[in-house]
Amino acid sequence: MPDDLDQIFVTLNHLIRDLFPEPWQKVVSAVISIAGIIGVFASLFAVTTVFERKGLGRIQNRYGPNRVGPCGFLQPAADGIKALIKEDLVPRAADKVIHFLAPLMVVIPAFLVYAVLPIGRNMVLTDFDAGVLFFFAIGAATELSVFMAGWSSRNKYSLLGAMRAIAQMISYEIPLILSTVTVIMIVGSLSTTKIVDAQAGFHSIGLPNWFVFTPWGFAGFVLFMIAATAETNRSPFDLPEGESEIIAGYYIEYSGFKFALFFLGEYMGLFAISGLGITLFLGGWHAPLAILEFVPSWMWFFAKLLVLIFGFIWIRGTLPRLRMDQLMNFAWKFMLPMALINIISAAVWHFMLPERAPWERWLVGIALLVGPYLLLGRGLMEGKKLEKRTYRFAE
């Protein structure tokens, strides 16, 4: 029975597929899978907006949405209808074609990358041999669409916002990719399913074989999630939009449903990159404990995804945003060296075999990461006076 439940979507897909004649079956199967992915993640987007607003409200000591439907959970429906019937304004000076294409170009890559995410046992749309590369190649298109949005609006704020966003995305893409290199090195494959398979099974002490439970994996996961936060323009790295400086950034001239598309694209990117983080470091759809393996695999994927989303909301409600120079310094002077050192740590871990050096590999791995971390941190803090800020007028 647990196996049936685990494979329920795969069986369902096959059942519907078999209703069609032979030459159509491949297409029908693909269409069903794509519709499933779009439906599920778009609904997750709707639920997440409510959770985020309610969570932020809780953190900031207010209610958040609580009027539409039970506990405000129909708020996304109301927002969607509002976005649809709003007037779609296009500035007279705007480049009409590119202004129209930019929101589409944000959403399309954001959905395309789900093709390689294994969301359950046997549940991956296309198992590319170069799956991780596909993810980053498609994700790179987002930067261009951000530029298209910012430039075509003919608005200095939107262009500045686009420049900021692109500079930030390019800077943080390097530590993002370098932190995934460790996993690719250890697994020896770029295929997402093989990466998940490599994390199957459990240690003798009961911990699962996930990469996050190794020194390099933990450091890689933290680096990956920080870079992912910056890549998806989320707080504390949400500089591309700032009400007091550049207003809404590159989508300032968008209204109605086009604005909603940007919003959708941003959240889809967030889910996708969290999904990749789960695939790379958190064992994909594998259960965290051996006794919990009866729970369907896809449930584990979405449980981990929700935990990561909650983490993102928590961070957004907790940390103040960085300044632009702090952002760049952090990317190039801290994240990049740490990611490079992490690769060395992973290589050392790989060559110190567990049979020959069971404890030494842990010691060396941790020392290789903690030492540089302390040194880098000290070096960056040098000459900076960090003390409690005193206010002259507001106390």
Added chain:
Amino acid sequence: MMNIVFAIIAAVTIAAAVAAMSLRNLVHCALALTVAFAGLAAAYLQLGAEFVGFTQLLVYVGAVAILVVFAILLTRGSEPQQSLVSSGWLAGGLVTIAVLGVLVYAIAKSSVVHRAAPAQPDVTVLQIGEALMNKFVLPLEVVGLLLTAALIGAVIIAMKEEGRK
């Protein structure tokens, strides 16, 4: 089936390349060029070269296109409108046709035409990686060194000169 897909990809790529040369707005040209890059990547993918196709996307659409766009924005303010067709278009066209003729003639005459196509190898990313790390490790290192030198050079040029005012 394959020919229809290839025809679509080729048509899109060529149309984008023509647009990149003939559009008046430079940013439009850059964006059209990006479409041409993506079309090339699609052509690689259609031939089964996953790694090359995705790398093409990652490098050209992700990085080179952004570089081109930034360069246009930072260097050109309002350029004077020039005619797109240069005055020597007749001579240029003749030279182009002559070069094309020579190339077609040379290829048609050579032994390449008579050679049977080799069986398509099933290249995986693993094999490419192993080849890069074993057989071609020296060229790889040289390229890495060259790029690092270029990077340092760029930083030195961009650095503020302190002391001299």
